[in-house]
Amino acid sequence: MASNNSPEIAHEFFPSFPMFRVYKDGRVERLRQTETVPPCDNSLTGVRSKDTPVSTLSSARIFLPETADPTAKLPLLIYIHGGAFCIGSPFSPTYHNYLTSLVDKTNVIAVSVEYRKAPEYNLPIAYDDAWTAVKWVASHAKRDGPEPWLNDRADFERVFLAGDSAGANIAHNMIIKASTATADELMGLEFVGLLLLNPYFMGHERDKLIEFIFPTSSGSNDPRLNPGCAMDELAAGLVCKRVLVCVSEKDFLRERGVAYHETVKKSGWDGEMEMLEIQGEGHVFFLSEPDSENAVDLMNRVSSFLNR
Numbered sequence: 001m002a003s004n005n006s007p008e009i010a011h012e013f014f015p016s017f018p019m020f021r022v023y024k025d026g027r028v029e030r031l032r033q034t035e036t037v038p039p040c041d042n043s044l045t046g047v048r049s050k051d052t053p054v055s056t057l058s059s060a061r062i063f064l065p066e067t068a069d070p071t072a073k074l075p076l077l078i079y080i081h082g083g084a085f086c087i088g089s090p091f092s093p094t095y096h097n098y099l100t101s102l103v104d105k106t107n108v109i110a111v112s113v114e115y116r117k118a119p120e121y122n123l124p125i126a127y128d129d130a131w132t133a134v135k136w137v138a139s140h141a142k143r144d145g146p147e148p149w150l151n152d153r154a155d156f157e158r159v160f161l162a163g164d165s166a167g168a169n170i171a172h173n174m175i176i177k178a179s180t181a182t183a184d185e186l187m188g189l190e191f192v193g194l195l196l197l198n199p200y201f202m203g204h205e206r207d208k209l210i211e212f213i214f215p216t217s218s219g220s221n222d223p224r225l226n227p228g229c230a231m232d233e234l235a236a237g238l239v240c241k242r243v244l245v246c247v248s249e250k251d252f253l254r255e256r257g258v259a260y261h262e263t264v265k266k267s268g269w270d271g272e273m274e275m276l277e278i279q280g281e282g283h284v285f286f287l288s289e290p291d292s293e294n295a296v297d298l299m300n301r302v303s304s305f306l307n308r
Contacts, residue, residue: 013209036091045104054136058129061090063103063110064149073155077110082165086118094287106303109154118213130170141187157190164284168199173224176237191240198284201256202226228263235267242272244305248281
């Protein structure tokens, strides 16, 4: 019980690690801080990175590989980080290092998207910020956008969306939103593939965190959280040619990723659907153990998907 001098706690969220608590006076206390690192030119890989504003409210970190031909057009990857919609950043050491390695291995140019986090900014704001970033990327398709690396090096006919955990959920929703976008919004951007790494989707059980950070949602009846509840929309909305879902045997979200794979197959979507299961690993293991044998194997599989 709180003492007379201590503020009363209304909510605490410790899904798999301490995340945040909310007091009855409305104050939010974050229990896990996000470390950040600056962009850099990586001397080991030759990968360069820089930060850029996407809007007045969001930003991104761009990664450019070293290539034999400095004018070659490269596949474009829009990457959305995970963190339960509440934590994480493209500027954290974890995601900076992962994107540096991914870009070095796959020879793509990557835009790692920042978005505003719950509970200070509840869903659907993360979806809105990610869509703003997609449109910002599309503004370069005529080679006259604000970011020279995209104007000069990106192949806008080979665009991929990707993410891990909650970021994979957001990436899926960006593909669905693209299906109803106007020509002016996407400027001819062509989505080739969708890569979902240990994706977060809802099942039929309650999710107290989602109920708190997405109060306007109907939960498992919301196709943004549970694509299986809108099968027709799913078949028409996946405006890409290929989807790769990667699940891990010991991941608490494994069954949700498998269910997504099966749902897309049953939806009538006519693209190429693949699922890869990594044995013996847990949730987003490739971020915490990037040099492990399974993480290296997964990176090779991702490289194949992005370069086929």
